Amino acid sequence: MSSFQPNPQLAENIARVRAEIAEATVRSRRSADSVRLVAATKYVDAATTRQVAAIGALDLGESRPQEIWAKAPELTDLKIRWHLIGHLQRNKVRRTLPLVALVHSVDSLRLIEELQSEAARIERVQPILLEINISGDATKTGFSAAEIEQAIAATAACQNLQVQGLMSMAGLDTDAATAQKQFAAVRELRDRLLVNSPDNVSLAELSMGMSGDFREAIAEGATMVRIGSSLFEGLL
Ligand SMILES: *Cc1c(COP(=O)(O)O)cnc(C)c1O
Numbered sequence: 001m002s003s004f005q006p007n008p009q010l011a012e013n014i015a016r017v018r019a020e021i022a023e024a025t026v027r028s029r030r031s032a033d034s035v036r037l038v039a040a041t042k043y044v045d046a047a048t049t050r051q052v053a054a055i056g057a058l059d060l061g062e063s064r065p066q067e068i069w070a071k072a073p074e075l076t077d078l079k080i081r082w083h084l085i086g087h088l089q090r091n092k093v094r095r096t097l098p099l100v101a102l103v104h105s106v107d108s109l110r111l112i113e114e115l116q117s118e119a120a121r122i123e124r125v126q127p128i129l130l131e132i133n134i135s136g137d138a139t140k141t142g143f144s145a146a147e148i149e150q151a152i153a154a155t156a157a158c159q160n161l162q163v164q165g166l167m168s169m170a171g172l173d174t175d176a177a178t179a180q181k182q183f184a185a186v187r188e189l190r191d192r193l194l195v196n197s198p199d200n201v202s203l204a205e206l207s208m209g210m211s212g213d214f215r216e217a218i219a220e221g222a223t224m225v226r227i228g229s230s231l232f233e234g235l236l
Pocket residue numbers: 040042063085086209210211212226227228229230
């Protein structure tokens with residue numbers, strides 16, 4: 001067996017980001033294990049993605065389903081949990097669903113319908129997050145705050161979908177303070193939604209925060225941060 005030689009720069013970056021996440025949890029008086037790192041590997045090829053997982057970051061996020069289709073079969077020897085974090089077209093559901101642990105980016109009622117029908121066909125219960133367009137940017141996908149209750153009701157009726165929480169991104173070109181307000185708005189929306197949510201809907205997970213704003217997201221309750229560029233500094 002060939003022994004694994006981690007790229008020192010990558011190992012250092014991952015350790016640094018983990019330490020920064022830990023610091024942010026301490027500052028927010030949260031437990032260190034309350035925030036999960038989802039490494040956004042869209043910037044790197046399968047070989048570097050393998051390194052990320054071998055170093056120990058096993059939650060990997062891709063924004064394009066095709067990247068998961070390409071990488072997952074090459075990396076089956078590692079216990080990777082694939083997260084789809086970008087828009088999923090309905091015609092890509094069939095090929096994507098068997099590969100992913102969590103779909104973060106469920107952004108339309110039609111996608112919910114398609115996911116339910118495919119999950120039923122392959123007889124599995126698929127964990128999902130509902131994406132909220134909290135900034136209101138027209139370029140961003142996701143449900144508006146006004147639409148989200150309908151989306152929750154729709155998923156609650158789906159036997160093969162399990163809602164675990166919400167996903168969101170800060171608006172384009174927002175500074176850290178504005179991003180933090182948007183993350184706070186996601187948390188407050190979640191807390192309001194919980195009051196009337198059906199029993200089979202959990203909203204425990206909040207997927208929010210990227211390289212530029214994960215500290216603010218953790219301060220506002222993020223349970224998953226999706227980090228790419230910070231992990232690959234000095235490598236790209
Ligand atoms: C690329 C991407 C990330 C990671 O962004 P960085 O700024 O590189 O950390 C997070 N979420 C989504 C949806 C992405 O597409």
